[in-house]
Amino acid sequence: MISLEGFEPVAVSPHKQDPAWKHCQLFIKDQPNGVKAELKKCIYCGKVFQGGGINRLKSHLAGRKGNGPTCDQTPPDVRLSMLQSLDHGIAAFRHRKSQIVANPHHSPSELDNSFAENGECKLMVGPDSNSLVNQEEDVGISGNGVGLGGNLTNVPLEVDNSYRSNAAMHRSAGVPKLNFSVNQEEDAGMSVDRRVRWRGGTSSADTGSGSVDGVTKLSNVSAPIPIAVGSAFSEDTQGRSTGFPNSYWLENEEEVGLSNTNVSARKRVRGESAVEAANAGTVDNNYEVKEVGNQQIHMAIGRFLYEIQAPLDVVKNSVYFQPMIDAIASGGKRTIAPSYDDLRGWILKNAVGEVKSDIHQHMETWARTGCSLLVNQWSSEKGKTLLNFAVQCPEGTIYLKSVDASYFIFSPDALFEFLKEVVEEVGVVHVLQVITNTEEQFAVAGKRLMDTFPTLYWSPCAATSIDLILEDFGKVEWINSVIEQARSVTRFIYKHVVILNMMRRYTFGNDIVRLGVTRFATNFTTLKQMADLKFNLQSMVTSKEWMSCPYSKTPEGSAVLDILSNHSFWSSCILVTHLTNPLLRVLRIVGSQKRAAMGYVFAGIYRAKETIKRELVKREEYMVYWDIIDYRWKKLWHLPLHAAGFYLNPKFFYSVKGDLHNEIISRMFDCIERLVPDIKVQDEVIKEINLYKNAVGDLGRNLAVRARDNLLPAEWWSTYGSSCPNLARLAIRILSQTCSMVQGQENQIPFEQLHKTRNSLECQRLSDLVFVQYNLKLKQKVHKHKEQEDVGPISFDRNSIVEDWVTETEMPLEDNENPDWMSLDPPSGNTRLLELSVDEAEGLGSGFDDDEIFIELKVVKGEC
Structure with a gap:
């Protein structure tokens, strides 16, 4: 190694x-x-x-x-x-080889100057003066030469004689290498006998062309005349091709990289059978033509998206974009765009049917897993307050309906009536909890709902509470100072193209502004990103490139150098990331689409408080941050579902040394009494808890022990909980629940138009359209194979989240007049340089024996 x-x-x-x-x-x-x-x-x-x-x-x-x-x-x-780059190099190699064949009287130095102006390839002067030396950086022909033989015909292209007289002029003018490809419009689907004109050496007198050593000269006839294949290129079918003088580089397969290609490919390279090459079918479009075709397609898509003002991140984040492209491509030239009436008619009707079919599949699981009713409040651009109702279960989240709540949003009684109506619509026996915002009117309505339906809980959104904790952390004086210093660095870097390109080179394509779920989360994800790239940034500001840059000599540039060289700034930055990373992890857990958060959120908050205590040591110091967490989380501390989720998660339950704290056991009993209305079944559940404690039966198998860390908690109970069926049934229902509302993009769906449409038929049609739109957005969150890709921090699609980190209050005049965004290098997003991709829940670890955290938990419960 x-x-x-x-x-x-x-x-x-x-x-x-x-x-x-x-x-x-x-x-x-x-x-x-x-x-x-x-x-x-x-x-x-x-x-x-x-x-x-x-x-x-x-x-x-x-x-x-x-x-x-x-x-x-x-x-x-x-x-x-990388594959496309390699193929492009191969295409360039074939093109240059054809030019060498077409110009046998040119000296090596002339060809070297003509074809190697941009450093891609050059000719070696020596015994084999026609040997091509591959410059790896651009040509890209690997040892196996895959794809080289398939399209190589060894036949010089028709080139006008004016090339010989104009070549010197082109070189002196600094023009890049000449492109001898035929007209692109004709070349798009051209077969071998149309794209490459064959000329026999014996017909030179008639055609005006000649041959030297079997190589066809360039014709000076204005229009090429196709003739039957019978030239020197197909005469020798056994040995070396007679068509190329000094053709050692074609004879030696290793030199060209054809040792691993098939026999027919090698025959076509040697020119053994031009008929075989022609009969093999039409030659695929060369790389350049394909690129032109793709560019035209991409431009058409771009013009459409620009004209309708669609958010550009849909091409990265929508799972339906590429299937749409594939469906259009599969239809070929016969594809016809749908009409306006089609989209409003049968297409919408079919889409509604598909969505309802998916919803019925979800509903079939509610009896086993239960579900959570999500009530999301948001304000439209015109100031209306709307409530969106959705249902979440392990199969995913489905949208039910939208209500204009502008006239009753501050009335707990009216909110209660609407919540009660939707719970009954979904099914009281299915709903375990109702999740809303944290405002007081929702708390009042939620408690009334619990009194009316004794088998469910009301819960504020955990993600909203964590975001408020992060906001309060950012208001602490010394943390706010660190954030402001870091912002001054990022604002300077993202203001200048030259500096931004330089930074991305030193960070290997990574941005230092890293988007979080919310604006406050972005503050701390960016600080962590900067801490991870500390040495890269320090290398940049101490480099000759930085010193020679005029922007580095400005007062702002000098301030950036001082900050990035300041040990105190970096130590504070690292401490902030240590204090907030556990909270960011909880935020990602509660928003995860991979697993239900109920079995992890209690452990996540415990770990956050434990980490803060370990970092700051002194009680008077860490209590400042504990008090912030307790103040924002107090409505969730007393929620028995979180503690029960911790208790029923085998990963945590069996990792506790000794007995669990009484507060956790007490809240587990609260859940049993509330969620299991049958008294006899309650007694059975209590008996089965002892089997769970002692890992009796299948719960203690080696398979089950290993699966505590590998399977999702609900799946673990479903697989190994047969010895305690009543407890397993309750555990599956609790562990299948979420802890937060869906973070949707409601501003992209016409809810407001839905509530102002007067015509009943059109209102029904628009209601179905919104129903389809929102459910498709929710469905793609489950079916995406990877997390949503980051959008660049200076992208206007996410401007509201990162605005404080990349924008100045006043843009300098010179940048305003000439921003030069076209010379900006895009980020490559090589986050693997910074950290491994680890499941957030796996980082919660084992061991929960800090009594002080549980004592604080009891105090907060008493205050509530």
Whole structure:
């Protein structure tokens, strides 16, 4: 294994344009002989490469075998990008080879200047003067040469004779390498015999063309004349092709990289059977034509999205976008766009049917798992207060309806009546809890609801409470000072394109502003990001590149240097992240779509208070932050469901040394009495608790013991709880519940228009449209295979969340006149450099023996 000892990480030079450089770390070491040794490290799997050029790493990322080990951790989008880059290099290689064949009288130096202006390839002057030397960084032909033989025909393209007279002029004018491809419009679907015109060496007198050593000269006839295949390119079917002088580079398969290709591919390279090449079907569009076609498609999509003012992050976050593209592509030229009446008619009707079918599948699980009623309040742009009602269960969340609450939102009695009506609509036996905002009128209505229905609980939204805790943390004087210093750094960096590009090079494509779920969460996720990238940022501001940048000499630039070089700032920044990371973890747990949060939220808050106590040690110091948590969480501390979820989660229950605290056991009993109305069943549940304590029967199997950490709590009870069926039934219902409301994008759905439409038929149609829109948004949260991708911090799609971190109160005049956003390098999002992707719940660990936390819990309960 290659050691990194003695090597120092350095930023990748901006002159290195190959896309693979964005996915590696570069290390350099000075050797005694004065030569710098260079290593490249894959940021995904950590494999270190010594030598072989950037193309070896590109093949590694692309998963293309034959040029060293491949990476099995490369993200799919990166792998596709690397494959396209390799294929582009192969296409460029074929193009240049055809030019060499078409210009046999050019000297190596002339061809070298003509075809290697941008450093992609050059010719070696030597015994084999036609040998092409591959520059790995751009050409991208790996050892196996996959894809090279499939489209290579060894036939020079028709090129006008004016090339010979104009070549020198083009070179002197600094024009990039000439493109000899045929007209793009004709080339899009052109077959071999149309795209490449064959000319036999024997017909030179008639056609005006000639041949030297079997190579067809360029024709000076204005229009190419296709003739039957019978030229020197297909004469020799056994040995070396007679069509190329000094063709060692075609004969030696290893040199061209064809050792692993199939026989027919090698035949086409050697020119053994041009008929086979022609009969193999039409040649695929070359890379450039494909790119042009994709660009035209992307421009069409872009114009449509811009015109309708759609949020641009839908192309990243909607699971329906790519299937729509695939469906259109599969229809080919016969595809016809739906009409306005179609979208309002049969298409909407079918969509409503599909959504209702999904809802019925959800409802079938409610009897077993129970459900939570979510009541989300939000304000429209015109000031109306709307309430959206949704139901959550392990199968996902479904939207029920929307109510205009502008005239009764502050009336607990009116709120109670609406809540009561919806609970009855869903089914009282199915609803375990009703989750609302934390405002007082909802608390009053919620308590009345619990009195009316003794088998459910009212609960404020846990995510809202945690966000309020983070807001209060940010108001602490020393924490607020750290946030403001960090903001001054990010505002300066994100204001200047040059500085922002420089920062992304030194952080290997990562942004230092990291979006959180809310504006207050963003404050602390960004501080953590900066702490993780501390050494990268310090390397940047001490580099020659920074010193030579004119922006670094401004007062703001000098202030940034002072902050990033200040030990006190970094120690405070790191302490803030240690205090708030546990709370951010709880926020992510309660908002997770992967698992129900009820079995984890109590442990999460416990761990947050434990971490704060461990970091600050002195009681008078950590009690400041405990008091903030208790004040915002007090309405949730007394909720028995959270403690019962902790009790019934085998991961935590069996990790406690000794007996559980009395407060947890007491709240477990509260849940039994409330959620199990039958007294006889209550008694059975109490008996079965002793079996759970002692891990009797299947609960104590080695399989069950190992599964405590691997299975979701509800699945664990479903699998191993047969020896205590009544307790298992209760555990599954409790552990299947969420703790927060859905964070939807209501402003993108026409709720307000729904409540002002007067025509009853149109109102019904619009109601169905909203029903489909919201449920499709909720459904995609469950079916997404990965977390929502980050949107860039300076993207206007998320501007409200990161505004304090990237915008100035007044933009400087020179930037306002010439922002130059087109020269901005996009972030690559290589978060693997910073941390491993770990399940948030796994970080809660084991061991809950701090009595002081439970004593505080009892005090808060008494105050409530």
